[in-house]
Every structure is written in C-alpha cells, then in structure tokens.
Amino acid sequence: MNNSNATPALQIRDxxxxxxxxxxxxxxxxxxxxxxxxxxxxxLVGESGGGKSMVAKAVTGLLPQAARISGGxxxxxxxxxxxxxxxxxxxxxxxxxxxxxxxxxxxxNPVRRIGAQxxxxxxxxTAGADIEATLVGLLEQVQLRxxxxxxxxxxxxxxxxxxxxxxxxMAWACRPRLIICDxxxxxxxxxxxxxxxxxxxxxxxxxxxxxxxxxxLGVVAKLCRSLSVIHAGRxxxxxxxxxxxxxxxxxxTQALLAATPRFDRPEHTLVQVDDGLIxxxxxQARAYDSERRVSA
Amino acid sequence: xSPPLLQVKGLGLSLPDMAHKSLxxxxxMKRIFSNISFELQAGSSLGVIGESGSGKSTLARALTLIxxxxxxxxxxxxxxxxxxxxxxxxxxxxxxxxxxxxxMSSLNPRRRISDIIAQPLQVLGQDVSxxxxxxxxxxxxxxVGLDxxxxxxxxxxxxxxxxxxxxIARALALQPVALIxxxxxxxxxxxxxxxxxxxxxxxxxxxxxxxxFISHDLSLVRSLCDDVLILRQGEVMEQxxxxxxxxxxxxxxxxxxxxxxALPEPDAxxxxxxxTTAGA
Numbered sequence: 152m153n154n155s156n157a158t159p160a161l162q163i164r165d166x167x168x169x170x171x172x173x174x175x176x177x178x179x180x181x182x183x184x185x186x187x188x189x190x191x192x193x194x195l196v197g198e199s200g201g202g203k204s205m206v207a208k209a210v211t212g213l214l215p216q217a218a219r220i221s222g223g224x225x226x227x228x229x230x231x232x233x234x235x236x237x238x239x240x241x242x243x244x245x246x247x248x249x250x251x252x253x254x255x256x257x258x259x260n261p262v263r264r265i266g267a268q269x270x271x272x273x274x275x276x277t278a279g280a281d282i283e284a285t286l287v288g289l290l291e292q293v294q295l296r297x298x299x300x301x302x303x304x305x306x307x308x309x310x311x312x313x314x315x316x317x318x319x320x321m322a323w324a325c326r327p328r329l330i331i332c333d334x335x336x337x338x339x340x341x342x343x344x345x346x347x348x349x350x351x352x353x354x355x356x357x358x359x360x361x362x363x364x365x366x367x368l369g370v371v372a373k374l375c376r377s378l379s380v381i382h383a384g385r386x387x388x389x390x391x392x393x394x395x396x397x398x399x400x401x402x403x404t405q406a407l408l409a410a411t412p413r414f415d416r417p418e419h420t421l422v423q424v425d426d427g428l429i430x431x432x433x434x435q436a437r438a439y440d441s442e443r444r445v446s447a
Numbered sequence: 448x449s450p451p452l453l454q455v456k457g458l459g460l461s462l463p464d465m466a467h468k469s470l471x472x473x474x475x476m477k478r479i480f481s482n483i484s485f486e487l488q489a490g491s492s493l494g495v496i497g498e499s500g501s502g503k504s505t506l507a508r509a510l511t512l513i514x515x516x517x518x519x520x521x522x523x524x525x526x527x528x529x530x531x532x533x534x535x536x537x538x539x540x541x542x543x544x545x546x547x548x549x550x551m552s553s554l555n556p557r558r559r560i561s562d563i564i565a566q567p568l569q570v571l572g573q574d575v576s577x578x579x580x581x582x583x584x585x586x587x588x589x590x591v592g593l594d595x596x597x598x599x600x601x602x603x604x605x606x607x608x609x610x611x612x613x614x615i616a617r618a619l620a621l622q623p624v625a626l627i628x629x630x631x632x633x634x635x636x637x638x639x640x641x642x643x644x645x646x647x648x649x650x651x652x653x654x655x656x657x658x659x660f661i662s663h664d665l666s667l668v669r670s671l672c673d674d675v676l677i678l679r680q681g682e683v684m685e686q687x688x689x690x691x692x693x694x695x696x697x698x699x700x701x702x703x704x705x706x707x708x709a710l711p712e713p714d715a716x717x718x719x720x721x722x723t724t725a726g727a
Contacts (some may be wrong), residue, residue, distance in 0.1 A: 198636040199607070311499065340498035341663060341707040349711075349718045366636055369709030373717045392713045407641045409639040412666035417693070421670070423645060424638035 158229040159186040160329040160360025161210060167222035168205055168214065178440050179205050181384040182223065187329065187360040193361045194371040194378035202384040203364045207333045211250055212240035228328040246276040248276040249322040253334035255314035259306040266302030269321055278327045293350055312343035316350065323354050333364040348374050368411050372396055380404050383436040402428055450525030452625060453487040459518030460509050479505045480533050480681035481518065489624065492651060492658040494668030494689065496704070497678035503661045512536060537597055541571050544618035548630040550610035554602040560613055561598035564588070567620040587616040591646055608639025615646060625657035632667065645673060653673045665708055669693055677701055
C-alpha cells in the first residue's frame with residue numbers, strides 16, 4: 152500500500168522551533184524536513200535531547216508554553232496546521248491525528264473505567280452510533296480477550312501490555328489520518344513488545360500514516376519502511392530502512408548502529424559514540440544558528 | 448579448592464499479597480520466587496534474565512539482605528550468611544554492592560556528588576579525614592570515567608549516563624568483590640549504555656570483580672555474562688553457560704525470548720514469525 156502520489160499524512164517543511172530561557176530564544180529544531188505517506192510507518196530516530204519528542208509535540212499541537220514555531224510548516228493530510236490555535240487543535244486531536252505515548256499508565260485516567268475513557272474519544276469526534284458495540288469492536292481489533300470485562304476495568308487492573316493495547320485502540324478509534332507513536336514499546340517486556348509492534352503494523356495496513364518516535368534501531372528495522380535520524384534538532388540522514396541499515400551514510404547513524412547490542416554477534420563489542428563526533432555535530436548546529444541569525 | 452564466592456541453594460521468598468488482602472485478616476502470602484540455586488565464582492559473571500514480575504529485582508534484594516530470604520541457603524565464601532551476626536552482615540553487604548535501575552531515585556537529589564560517593568565510606572568504611580575522603584572520591588570518579596569537577600555538582604546537573612556512573616562509583620567505594628547491577632542501562636540511550644557496559648567489562652577484567660547482571664536484554668547479557676539464569680514468575684526456566692543456552696535453548700520460554708529480539712537488521716518476515724499468543 153504505497154501511496155507515494157497521495158497527499159502525505161504528514162509533511163514537515165523546514166520546521167524551526169525555539170524555546171525561551173530567561174530572555175533568549177534557544178533553537179531546538181533547526182529546519183526539520185520529512186513526510187509520512189498514508190499507510191507508511193516512518194521512524195524518527197535519535198537519542199534523548201535530540202529533538203525527536205519536540206517534533207512529536209509540534210505535530211500534535213502540544214508544544215510547551217515556553218516554545219514557539221519560528222519558521223517552516225506542518226501539514227497534516229494536506230492541511231496547514233502550523234499556526235493553529237488550541238481550539239482548532241481540539242477538533243483535530245483524537246480525530247485526524249492521535250497519539251500513543253510511552254507510558255500507558257500516564258495516558259489513561261487512573262480513576263475512570265476503560266470503557267468511559269474510550270467512549271469520550273468517540274463522543275468527541277463521531278456522531279451517535281452504538282458506542283458500546285464500537286468499543287467492543289475496537290478492543291477485539293487490538294486482540295484483547297474478554298473486551299466486555301476490559302471496558303469495566305480500571306487501568307491498574309490491566310497489565311502493561313493490555314493498557315498499551317487500550318491506548319492503541321483509542322488512538323485508532325476515529326480512523327485518524329496520522330498516528331504519532333512516541334516510544335510505544337519502551338516500557339513493555341520484550342515478548343509483549345513484539346505483539347504490540349505486530350499490532351501497530353497490522354493497523355497501519357489500513358492506510359493511516361504512522362510516525363514512530365524511538366531510540367531503538369531494532370524496532371525501526373523490523374517495523375518501519377523509512378526513517379529520519381535526528382540530532383541537535385537537525386535531520387542528519389534519511390532514507391528507506393533497507394538503504395540506511397545496509398549503508399548508513401552519516402557518521403552519527405553509523406555510531407548509533409555500532410553502539411547497539413547485537414545478540415547475533417556476542418563478540419561484537421559495543422562501540423561508544425565518539426565524544427569528538429558529538430562535539431563537532433553540536434558545533435555544526437551552533438554554526439547553523441549564527442548563519443541563520445545573520446541572514447534573518 | 449576454595450569455596451565459591453557466593454553459593455545459593457534453594458532460595459525462596461514470599462511477601463504479603465496486598466492486592467488480595469481482606470479488610471481485617473492478614474494478607475495472604477504470595478511467593479515471589481522459589482528454589483533458586485546458583486554459584487558465583489570470584490571474578491565470574493551471572494546474567495539473570497526475566498520480564499516484569501519474574502522476581503529478578505527481589506532476588507537482588509534477597510542476596511543483599513535488603514529483603515532477607517525465608518527459604519534456602521546463602522553461603523558467602525562457604526559461610527552461611529543468614530547465620531551471620533550484625534557485624535558480619537555489614538561486612539557481607541559491603542562486599543556485595545548494588546547498582547540500581549534509576550540513578551535519579553537512588554541518588555539523594557539534595558546532596559552533592561562528592562557526599563553521595565563518600566557516604567558508604569562514612570557509614571561503613573574505615574573513616575578517614577575529610578581531605579583523604581575527597582581524594583578517594585576523585586579517584587573513584589576517575590575510575591568510572593567522570594571528570595573530578597563533577598564532585599561539587601548535584602545529581603540533577605548530570606546526564607542519565609553520568610548519574611549511573613556515579614551510582615557505580617558509590618558501589619565501588621567500599622572495594623567490594625561483587626556488584627549486583629539491576630537493569631542499570633534500561634533508562635539510557637544506546638551511547639550511554641555502551642559506556643556503562645564497557646565500564647562493567649573493564650571492572651571485571653582489571654579488578655576481578657564478580658558481577659550479577661540483572662536485565663531483560665538478552666543481547667547485553669550475552670555480551671557480558673559467563674552464565675545465565677532465566678526466570679519467569681519466580682521460577683527458573685533454564686540455567687547454565689551463556690554460550691550453551693543461547694546457541695541451544697532447551698526451554699520454549701527461552702526460545703520465545705530469543706524470537707522477540709529485534710535485531711537492527713531489516714526483516715519483513717520477523718513480525719509474523721514466532722509465538723502469536725494474544726491478549727498479554
């Protein structure tokens with residue numbers, strides 16, 4: 152299902168985001184470009200502090216108060232949402248764009264039953280219909296046994312894997328155009344992780360664009376079609392998963408791969424990411440900032 | 448031949464099950480793990496693999512007597528730890544030091560790095576003068592690859608990887624013979640993780656420290672450990688030499704765990720292969 156000619160589910164062009172510290176605006180994202188086609192799972196890969204979560208926040212209209220978009224654009228399903236107000240975002244979030252976050256316990260309200268929380272999403276974005284039947288259908292789709300019992304349960308009564316399935320069911324409930332999965336399996340056991348990845352893969356086959364934000368190159372290799380590597384708010388490399396894993400072009404991508412443990416190669420020593428490389432990347436980012444300031 | 452450093456025979460631990468406590472009666476006991484046996488030779492390494500609820504962290508607490516085990520035997524250099532008097536227990540604990548999963552919650556946020564690392568010296572060590580103590584702290588910081596200028600900082604001023612190395616420096620302060628590392632890299636980026644793994648390998652190689660490495664990550668265990676013990680819901684599924692178990696897993700659960708490893712290599716068929724049990 153490769154609709155490369157169709158309108159991208161997400162298109163980010165030259166996105167700049169700054170965050171206020173005292174009196175100055177510090178650049179966080181420095182000209183981020185990538186797009187996610189419908190039916191494709193695209194990965195945004197990087198380490199903490201690289202800006203990947205800031206991208207996820209920007210494309211869901213959830214940037215912190217102290218942050219602003221200072222350049223570029225974000226289009227969701229062809230619609231420019233770059234400077235939308237919170238009221239406009241409310242019509243979109245949960246409807247055309249939804250999220251699956253790392254920790255399902257914080258995504259769910261601990262004192263409300265699963266069924267009531269899921270029903271909120273449907274009531275906010277869809278008209279009437281038989282909500283109960285829809286909810287059962289959604290839970291069956293994410294392969295939860297005894298959906299009736301799950302609807303009556305509170306979040307703490309479910310296992311971590313079950314909770315994440317509920318969150319995924321909520322994210323898919325309104326058939327959004329774009330789903331942001333931010334480290335969706337990091338908190339899960341490995342055997343559960345595989346089941347959840349399989350589920351995301353199957354649901355994406357329905358034609359939604361999925362942006363997977365992660366630090367785990369193993370997950371990217373198994374689940375995604377394409378990826379962008381981000382560091383210091385800049386995309387350093389992008390391409391198809393086959394091409395990048397076969398021949399990573401950027402030194403940072405190579406360093407990340409060398410630092411990733413290999414079960415199949417026990418003698419492979421984990422190569423530490425070179426401090427010199429990180430320093431030079433940070434220097435490049437600062438040079439980019441001053442160049443941009445001069446040209447502005 | 449001298450007895451092994453640590454000998455564990457049929458270790459078991461139960462805790463009150465608060466989830467099933469009725470209002471007035473005492474909570475029923477729930478078995479956390481049972482019948483665990485292994486030997487740890489000086490300088491060797493044992494990987495304990497398990498998913499959440501397997502009892503692997505509680506096992507670490509039992510070995511360090513934070514939660515004393517109720518069943519079985521625990522021998523340190525051939526002597527029964529559970530029969531130790533208070534002074535012997537203190538000595539045993541200083542020989543077997545623990546590094547925790549989340550350095551942010553295991554380091555006191557209100558104390559400087561130098562105080563955090565020096566604390567075991569003050570509490571359990573041969574107490575020395577303040578200047579000697581600072582020398583020792585700086586030596587420990589260097590040992591874990593941190594700059595001595597970090598001594599005056601607070602935990603929140605350090606990165607996650609640096610904090611974890613402070614946790615290791617503190618564990619090394621009393622010159623232990625063994626470290627117990629409980630999921631020490633699971634909150635870290637791959638580059639910080641690679642540094643911690645290299646540090647643990649260097650400590651084994653250069654100082655002959657024994658290591659009990661508790662993790663859910665089979666790849667890390669395979670590269671760090673001589674022996675492996677696979678736990679599931681408090682029971683040992685399989686144990687033995689790492690090379691043997693990972694090349695010829697006998698237990699279905701071990702195979703499930705191995706199937707679930709996402710290698711950083713594109714493979715379209717991987718998602719469809721292996722166990723398909725739903726509803727977990």
